[in-house]
Amino acid sequence: xxxxxxxxxTPATPDAPVGTSRAHPVTLREVAEAAGVSTATVSLxxxxxxxxxxxxxxxxxxxxxxxxxxxxxxxMAKTLVSGTSKxxxxxxxxxxxxxxxxxxxxxxxxxxxxxxxxLLIANTEGNVDxxxxxxxxxxxxxxxxxxxxxxxxxxxxxxxxLREADFVLVNCxxxxxxxxxxxxxxxxxxxSATDVLIRGGHRRIAxxxxxxxxxxxDGRLEGYKSALEAxxxxxxxxxxxEAFPDQEGGYGATKExxxxxxxxxxxxxxxxxxxxxxxxxxxGLSIPDDIAVVGFDNQEVIAAHVRPPLSxxxxxxxxxxxxxxxxLLGLDQAPADSAxxxxxxxxxxxSVAVPSKA
Amino acid sequence: xxxxxxxxxTPATPDAPVGTSRAHPVTLREVAEAAGVSTATVSLxxxxxxxxxxxxxxxxxxxxxxxxxxxxxxxMAKTLVSGTSKxxxxxxxxxxxxxxxxxxxxxxxxxxxxxxxxLLIANTEGNVDxxxxxxxxxxxxxxxxxxxxxxxxxxxxxxxxLREADFVLVNCxxxxxxxxxxxxxxxxxxxSATDVLIRGGHRRIAxxxxxxxxxxxDGRLEGYKSALEAxxxxxxxxxxxEAFPDQEGGYGATKExxxxxxxxxxxxxxxxxxxxxxxxxxxGLSIPDDIAVVGFDNQEVIAAHVRPPLSxxxxxxxxxxxxxxxxLLGLDQAPADSAxxxxxxxxxxxSVAVPSKA
Numbered sequence: 047x048x049x050x051x052x053x054x055x056t057p058a059t060p061d062a063p064v065g066t067s068r069a070h071p072v073t074l075r076e077v078a079e080a081a082g083v084s085t086a087t088v089s090l091x092x093x094x095x096x097x098x099x100x101x102x103x104x105x106x107x108x109x110x111x112x113x114x115x116x117x118x119x120x121x122m123a124k125t126l127v128s129g130t131s132k133x134x135x136x137x138x139x140x141x142x143x144x145x146x147x148x149x150x151x152x153x154x155x156x157x158x159x160x161x162x163x164x165l166l167i168a169n170t171e172g173n174v175d176x177x178x179x180x181x182x183x184x185x186x187x188x189x190x191x192x193x194x195x196x197x198x199x200x201x202x203x204x205x206x207x208l209r210e211a212d213f214v215l216v217n218c219x220x221x222x223x224x225x226x227x228x229x230x231x232x233x234x235x236x237x238s239a240t241d242v243l244i245r246g247g248h249r250r251i252a253x254x255x256x257x258x259x260x261x262x263x264d265g266r267l268e269g270y271k272s273a274l275e276a277x278x279x280x281x282x283x284x285x286x287x288e289a290f291p292d293q294e295g296g297y298g299a300t301k302e303x304x305x306x307x308x309x310x311x312x313x314x315x316x317x318x319x320x321x322x323x324x325x326x327x328x329x330g331l332s333i334p335d336d337i338a339v340v341g342f343d344n345q346e347v348i349a350a351h352v353r354p355p356l357s358x359x360x361x362x363x364x365x366x367x368x369x370x371x372x373x374l375l376g377l378d379q380a381p382a383d384s385a386x387x388x389x390x391x392x393x394x395x396x397s398v399a400v401p402s403k404a
Numbered sequence: 405x406x407x408x409x410x411x412x413x414t415p416a417t418p419d420a421p422v423g424t425s426r427a428h429p430v431t432l433r434e435v436a437e438a439a440g441v442s443t444a445t446v447s448l449x450x451x452x453x454x455x456x457x458x459x460x461x462x463x464x465x466x467x468x469x470x471x472x473x474x475x476x477x478x479x480m481a482k483t484l485v486s487g488t489s490k491x492x493x494x495x496x497x498x499x500x501x502x503x504x505x506x507x508x509x510x511x512x513x514x515x516x517x518x519x520x521x522x523l524l525i526a527n528t529e530g531n532v533d534x535x536x537x538x539x540x541x542x543x544x545x546x547x548x549x550x551x552x553x554x555x556x557x558x559x560x561x562x563x564x565x566l567r568e569a570d571f572v573l574v575n576c577x578x579x580x581x582x583x584x585x586x587x588x589x590x591x592x593x594x595x596s597a598t599d600v601l602i603r604g605g606h607r608r609i610a611x612x613x614x615x616x617x618x619x620x621x622d623g624r625l626e627g628y629k630s631a632l633e634a635x636x637x638x639x640x641x642x643x644x645x646e647a648f649p650d651q652e653g654g655y656g657a658t659k660e661x662x663x664x665x666x667x668x669x670x671x672x673x674x675x676x677x678x679x680x681x682x683x684x685x686x687x688g689l690s691i692p693d694d695i696a697v698v699g700f701d702n703q704e705v706i707a708a709h710v711r712p713p714l715s716x717x718x719x720x721x722x723x724x725x726x727x728x729x730x731x732l733l734g735l736d737q738a739p740a741d742s743a744x745x746x747x748x749x750x751x752x753x754x755s756v757a758v759p760s761k762a
Contacts, residue, residue, distance in 0.1 A: 118568075145504070164524070168523070179517070180522075293710075294709070327685065345705065
């Protein structure tokens, strides 16, 4: 039996000042004294030992004392026996402080709680020393494993300290393909975005890609090409432009875009589409009648609220977090030698007109 | 002495598969065997007992064995002795998944780490059962205290379980004024926003307030009035409009706004200002030359990237989180019977013209 507290204290008083430090928490010994049993008996009742022979009446008396005194077992003590805690660590380089990647936390937490684990989150903002400290702290708290996540989809090195834990890469992946990873399916997302425009009756579709190298840049272009091919539309490299992936980039691409004979644009992300909206308006063009627009990311604060609301493709951040936990706990399997890819579903709004049924 | 592990295991092998479960962690016993000392001696070296008389040579041998085997002390064990862990809990109703309130996490974590604490974050999405489970879990892990935070500034009830902990309300407050709380200074923020327009030479300034009751609605109006009064401008209730606090609300307020003889608008938030931009443009008006606009929140993805970039007032989410930790640890004090108020600084961009020096 492990005795949780060294010093017998006094029970919490109901008239203690609100939200300020109080006396010691209730101890196992106090419960034992109140119930008139040994501390060993209290421990057996708390830990629900099956083989322990305790009279029902005694068990009830202990439970009543626990309730009356407000005793709480020490979760830390359990980890000494089991060797691991009921924590899953989440190391994030900016997930918690980035507009929409916070859903990685939401998904990871929901899935973790389902299986009796709590999330221990460290937000490192990409600081290597802080990251090392965070991983060391998690190892000292004997976490079941660590989700190592990035706020945008990218390749990553695996920190040496991380190798001491059971880990899964979330929204990033390593050239070491044996490391388990879960990432968004950029190519499928790009195909879905282009398909929204093709279903809208468009065949001259431009793609404004990002200038910055990233898996998203390659995958979203690949998906654009696949969609065109599946619809029997010839790929025209002149219709692929490039711009910095923000509002200013989209706005700045307007002039070049309008040199081409097109009826629709698929933008690398929603921020770019928001800037393009301003550029098209300044040229007296209306969306979707003159030009249809599709984005990528489904960044809610933008996509759902520009005029007209933007059709886009959703980055599955919630699902990435949840799938990361399932991979870690062995409930899902990643394919051998590659990352698990999560679907990016299309979200259709008013920036693409529905074709009239002829 | 507390023996951290029950079963002697095998040390981590460098050729273990990357990121998958491995053998048992290195035990205290293995360190003792490698160093040729007792487990008690290893424990004394690890815990840096001052009165322990251990030869320097022995101490070095133990340290070498710890490093060679990659032994990690169990942080959980320490909490059994000290009674509290080095955790601070953060209960959030949506902070981690809201565009900009995630900075509360960032600020709380930076401050917590500074003082040797790690954050244990639970995101409840406002679910009462989940919230209770989260607080109970934190109590079982013997957290030093709990920050109870909300993603928008509001009043809150204090959950009964929370009263068992040392706690601070962050971005919310209770009618029970004895509960420590830290909130943004809405009135000062509203005054700063209005001052940006007054300094820009404007005297006919409309305010589009929110329709939804909130401390921000009262405080931001109060600040508007104070700024006018300080500048000797008579308050005209006709110039205070109301709209739903999002893009559609701001857009919809345009028509009513343009009935008044004004040169500047202060919007309740940035989302509203973004919608108003569209409405003003459709009426052929240019910002800032025809109408100057100021928002509130400094929601980066909007304010820094609309055309022209929006002057606004920053919600001090990072500071709220940091101040919450300092209040909890007793490093800062809240005023008696009221919440600690944090300044909302003005962020000036191009939506208000700088007056020419005459």
